[in-house]
Amino acid sequence: MKFGIVVFPGSNCDHDAYHVAKHVLGEEAVFLWHKDESLQGCDVVILPGGFSYGDYLRTGAIARFSPIMKSVGRFAADGGRVIGICNGFQILLEAGLLPGAMLKNERLKFVCRHVHLRVETCRTPFTGLCAPGEVLSIPVAHHDGNYFADAATLAELKAHDQIVFRYCTEAGLLRAEANPNGSAEHIAGICNRAGNVLGMMPHPERAAEAMLGSADGLKIFQSLLAAPAGAR
C-alpha cells in the first residue's frame, strides 16, 4: 500500500507518520509537498500533525487553500482514503471535508498526554480490525482539540455512524475527567458519511511501537492494510 504524507511548511509529525508507514509497516511511503498537486498515485493520504502555516490565525485556516488540498479534496470525493491527524483533522474541518469546528482546549493550555479512546464504529477502513467498544491508549498533543458542532450536526454524525473515537476512561467509560480538551460528546475522531475520510486529534503514529509506551495506534494503520482496496 502506498502512503502519501502531505508536508505543509509547518508540519512536524510528517516524519513520524512516514516512519510508521515505511519502517514499522514496511509499506511504500512518499512525502507530498504542499505546493504540488500530484498525489503520486497514493492509496492513502495522511495529513499529519503540526502547525501547517504557523496557525497564528486559526488552525488549518490557511492550509485549506494550498494546491495539494485541491487534489486531496478530489481524492476524498472519489472515495480515496484520507486520515487527518491533529492539525490534519483541523485542516479537514477547515476544508469542509468533515463537519464541525475546533475550539481551544477547555483549559486554554496545550495538553500532551496518553489518553484512552473508545472505538465507536468498526465500519470504517481505519477501524476494521478493532472490536466495537475496544479501548485504545493513544497520546494527544494539541492546543485546539475541543471539537465543536451544533446539535443538528451532532445528530447527523450519530445518525450516520460517523463518530469513530470518543475519549474514555481506561475501562471505557465516558467521563469528563477522561476528556482532555472538553470536546462535544467526548469526540476524539469522526469520519465522513462514506467513511473514507477520518479526522482524529490523538496521534496513532506516536503509539505504533511498544517502546513508546503503546502500540495501539498500529491497529488503525493495520486496519487500512487489511481493508478491501479503496479508490485511488
Add this chain to the structure above:
Amino acid sequence: MEEQPITPALVEEHNLTAAEYERIVATLGRTPTLTELGIFSVMWSEHCSYKSSRVHLRRLPTRGPCVIQGPGENAGVVDIGEGEAAVFKIESHNHPSFIEPYQGAATGVGGIIRDIFTMGARPIACLDSLRFGPLLDAKNRFLLDGVVAGIAGYGNCIGIPTVGGEVYFDDSYSLNPLVNVLCLGVARRDQIFYGKASGVGNPVIYVGARTGRDGIHGATMASAEFDETSQERRPTVQVGDPFQEKLLLEACLEAFKTGAVLGIQDMGAAGLTCSTCEMGARGGVGVRIELDRVPQREEGMTPYEIMLSESQERMLMTVAAGREGEILEIFRKWDLEAAVIGEVIADGVMHVEQGGRVVARIPNTALTDDAPVYERPLRRPAYLDKVNALNLDRLALPGGLFRAFKDMLAAANLCSRRWIYRQYDHMVRTNTALLPGADAAVLRLKGRRAALAVTTDGNGRYTWLDPRRGAMIAVAEACRNLVCAGARPLAATNCLNFPSPEDPEVMWTFAEVIDGIAEACAAFGTPITGGNVSFYNETLGKQIMPTPVIGMLGVIDDVERRMDIAFKEPGHAVLLLGETLEELGGTEYLELVHGLKQGPIPRLDLQREANLQGAVREMIGAGLLASCHDVSEGGLAMALADCCFASPDPTMAVEVTLAQDLREDAILFGESQSRAVVSAPDAHADRIAAIAADWSVPCALIGRVSRDVFAIRLNGHTLVIDDVISLRDIWTTSLETILH
C-alpha cells in the same frame, strides 16, 4: 545620525567604561562612529565577551576521546558512534524572561535550537532548567505561567520535543527567574558545519527572517542588573516566530546537503554584528557586507539599528562562489528571505557599508579574542561561616514525621511537574523512550540499537551554602541520573547563573564553582563541551543564589536496556545502595519543615560516587533490575514515593523496614549522596548483593514493592503508613492546586 558626536554620556549609555572606550579609540586609531560604538558595546558586553569569566573558564576540562568540538563554537559536538555525532548546549534567557516571560522564554528556546542546527544537526530534544520565586506571590505565578507557555509555544510549534528538565523555587529567584534551555541534536560525524568564513571572494548570504527594530541591545540589557525601571526595557526583548524557525531549520538542513555551504552561524545575541565578526575571526579572514542588501522589515533603519538588531530566526552563511543560486533556490522553496549581502575578504576586518559609504570597519579580533578580559577581585563571602554552623543537637524532631512527609509530597520543589510537562509536546518525532518524570530523558536513535540519555541538574541551595562542593554534587548527580537510566555519561554542558561579577564575593563563588565542576568532570571523565555564563542576575540589590546547572549527555548501548524509576511488580525486593549518613544540612526537609537554610551540605566522596555508579551500571547491564532511582532532594522517603508514583498503576506501593541508629528524620529525608533505590525480582537479589560487594557499595534489602499500602517502619515502629492513592493524589495535584 552617524555623525552624532561620541560623548562620555553616550559611552556610559552603552555600558562601556571610560577605560574601555579609550581602548576602542586606541584599537581603531581614531574615534569610533556611532555604529562602531554600538558594535563594541554589544561585543564587549559580559554576555558576548565573557570578560569576567574567561580567566576562570580556562580551568574546565574540555577534552576527551569523544569530543569532536569543545567550547568556542555554536555548540559542543561529541562522537556517539556509527558515524554519528551529538550536538548539544545549554543556554540561559533569564533577563528577557523576567521582562517578558512568554517571549523571553520562547526566544530562549529558539536561540538554542538555532545553535544546534547551525552545526548541521537535526535537533531532537530540548530540556529546561527553571527557577522561580515562591508561588505564593502572584508575580511569580505569572512568570511561571508565561515561561512555561513560551517554551511550549515555541517548542511545540517547531516540533522538537521538550523531554525533561527541572524546576525549583526559592525566594532569591523572586525577581530573577532563571530560564536555561538545553537542546540536543544529531548529525553525521562528517557533516558538521562551523561558524567560520573561508575562501576570499566567496559570497556571504543572509537567510531567514527580515531584520527589524526588535531586540536592539538585548545583549547589553542582559549584562546589567535590574532596577525598578526594568519594565521599560521590554523593547529589548525579541519576539519569536517558531513557524519561521521551522522553515529555517528545514531549509538549512536541505542547504547543507548540497555541499555548497562552507560556514554558517546563527544571528543570536548581537545579531548581524556577532555573526559577521566571529565568522571572520574564526576563519582568519574578513567579511564585507552591504547593509542595503539586508532584507529589512521596515524602512529607514540606520546602520546602527541593522547591526544591533536581534530579530530572531536569521542566519549568515558563506557559500562556495558560483553556487549561491542553488542555495537561494532552496530558501525560496521554503518562502524565506535569502540574499547575498557581501563577501569574504582577505583583511581580517569586519567591513560594513551602506549607500556606498563605510559605516564600520573594525578588526575582527578587537571584537572577539582581544576583547577585554578582567581578573575581577575575589573575596570569600562572610555569610558562609554563619550559614554552615548547623547544630543537629539543637534541632528538635518535628512532632509528626508522617505530617512532615505529607508536607514534603506537596512541596513545590518536590511534587509532580505534570502541570508543566503536559503543556510541552514531549513525544513529537517519536523518539521519547522515557517519558518525563524519570531520572533522565532517553531518546532512541532510529535505526540504531543505541540511545541517548540527557539530564540537567543544579541545586542552588547547595551551591549557595558551599559553592565548590555544591557544584561537584551537581556534576555527580547528573552522572548518577544518567547511570540510573542505563547510560554511560559522555560529556557535559553548563549554564552558570550568578549575580554581578563586580561583587568580589560573587566572583569568589564563581571561581569555586568552576573548580568544583572541573574536579568532578575530570573525575567522571565528562568534559565540558560548551555552555553559557549568565551574570547580573540581581534586581534592586537582591541576588540569586549562585546556580550552576549541569547538562549531561550519555549513551545507552542498547535501548532495550534503558532503565526507569517505576516499581514494576508487588513482591519485588527493594534495595538501598549506598550509605545513609546523619546529614540534614542544605536539605529540602530542613528548609521546608524547620525553615532553615543551613549547611554543611552532604558530603561527596568522588570514589564512592564512582563505585555506586559502576555498580548500578553493572546491575543494569546484567539485566538484574526492574527499577532504579537515585536518592536526591527529599531523601529516601521521597525517592521511594517517586518509584511508586511513576508506575502507571495507581495502587503500586512499597513497604520498607529500616534499621539504623541515626536521627529518624535524617534516615527519611537526609540527602546523603551516592545512593540509589533499586527493585528486582527475588531471584536476582544475591547477584545484586555480589556486584555491590565487588564495588564496595553498601547494599541493604529494605523492603518489598506492595499494593495499596505505603509504609515506612524504622527500628520497630511505624513512621509512615497510608493508602498510596491518597499520597499520590497529594503529590500529583499540588502544583495544579497552587496555580489554579
